Amino acid sequence: MTLVKIGGNVINNKKALSSFLHDFSELKGLKILVHGGGKKASELSNKLGLESTMIGGRRVTDQATLEIVTMVYAGLLNKNIVAELQSLACNAIGLSGADGNLIKSHKRIVQEIDYGFAGDIDAVNTETLAIFLEKKLTPVLCAITHDNKGQLLNTNADTIASEVAKALSELYQVELIYCFEKNGVLLDVNDENSVIEDIDHRQYEKLKQEGAIADGMLPKLENCFSSLQHGVMKVRIGKPELIADKGIKHSILSL
C-alpha cells in the first residue's frame, strides 16, 4: 500500500496539482492520499476579515477558523481533488476523520499555548479503511478529525499521514511518501542539490544536534522516523514528481 501526503505548495498551484493527481492516479496497487490545506483557508479568512494566527507553523483554530478549515479542507479542496481523480479513472472517496469514525482525536490540551480546536490523534479505524481499500476505493483524507462527541478538530496533515501509515502497517506493507517543495532532506537548505539521499536515524540525530536540519523539517522528520519505528516499511520524502519519476533525487529514510 502506498500512502502519499501532499501539502499546500502543490494544492496552491492548479497545474502542479493536476500533474500530481495524474501521477497519483497511475500508481499501482492500494493507495491513500492525505492532503494539507494550502493558502485558500487563509485567503478566505482574510476576505471575511478574520485573522489567521500561526504559532510554530501551526494554525490556532478558533470557532470561526474551524468553520473555515472545515469548508475549505473537507469541502472545496477534498471534493475537487476527488472529482479530478474520478475523471482519471481513480475511484477516489473523500473523507474526514469523522466519516466512518476513521480518525478519533482529542482537543489538544492547553499547556503554554492554546491551539483551540486542534486535534491530537488517538485512534485510526483500520477496519473501515481496509473495507474501502479492498473494494478498490482510494481514500482521500483531509486534515479534519473528530472527538467522537460531535466536535470537529483541525489536525496536522503530516501527522495524519504518519498515524494512518502506522496503523495500516498492521494489515499491509506500507510505503509512506511525503511530498513537499524541496528535493528532500537538504544539508544546505539553500542548495537543492545537497539532498541527503539516504538518511538513517543515527545520522538524523547527529544532524539535528549539529543544527543542520531546518526547524520546519524537524516535526516532519520526527513523523517519518516514528512511522518507521512503528512498522511502516519505507519512507521517502521529496518533490511531488518523485511518485512517477524514478530518476528524480529525493531522500529515503531508514532506521
Place this chain on the structure above:
Amino acid sequence: MTLVKIGGNVINNKKALSSFLHDFSELKGLKILVHGGGKKASELSNKLGLESTMIGGRRVTDQATLEIVTMVYAGLLNKNIVAELQSLACNAIGLSGADGNLIKSHKRIVQEIDYGFAGDIDAVNTETLAIFLEKKLTPVLCAITHDNKGQLLNTNADTIASEVAKALSELYQVELIYCFEKNGVLLDVNDENSVIEDIDHRQYEKLKQEGAIADGMLPKLENCFSSLQHGVMKVRIGKPELIADKGIKHSILSL
C-alpha cells in the same frame, strides 16, 4: 431501507437539527440521509459580497457560487452532521456524488435559463452505496454531484433523494421520507390542520389542475410520485418529527 431528506429549515436551526439527528440515529435498519443547503451558503455569499440569484426556487450557480456551495454543503454542513451522528453512535459517512462516483450528473443544458453549474442526474452507483450499507455505514449525502470529467455540480437535494431511492429500490424495500417545514400536503397552505393524510396520484392530478397545490410543492410531489412509479415502496412527507413520532400528522403518498 429508509431514506430521509431534510431541507434548509431544519439545518438553519441548530436545536431542531440536533433533535432531528437524535431521532434519525435511532431509526432501525439500513438508512441514508440526504441534506439540503440552508441559509449558510447565502450568508457566506453575502459576507463575500457576492449575490445569490434564484430562479424558480433554484440557485443559479456561477463559479464563485459553486465554490461556496461546495464548501458549505460538502464541508461545513456535511461534516458537522456526520460528527454529530457519530456522537450518537450512528456510523455516518458523509459523501458527495463525486465520492466513489456515487452520483454522476451532467451540467444542465441551457434552454431559456442558464443555471450555470447545476447538475441533472444521470446515474446512481447502487453497488458502492450497497457496500456502505452492508457494512452498517450510514451515508449522509450532500447536494453536490460530479460529471465524471472533473467538474463538481450543484444538484437539487430533493431530486438526489428521489433518484437514490429509486435506484436502491432494485436492491432493497425503500421508504422515502421528505421532511420539510409543513405537516404535509395541505389543502389550504395557510392551515396546518388541512393536511391530506392520504393522497394518491389521481387526487394529486386533480388538485394540481384545480390549482390547489402551492407552486413550491409541485416539484417535490413530482419527485415523490416519480419515486413510487419507479419501485419505491412508500413515500411520506411532513415535519422532521414524523420520523420518530408515530402520532404526528403527515401525508402518505400512493399511486
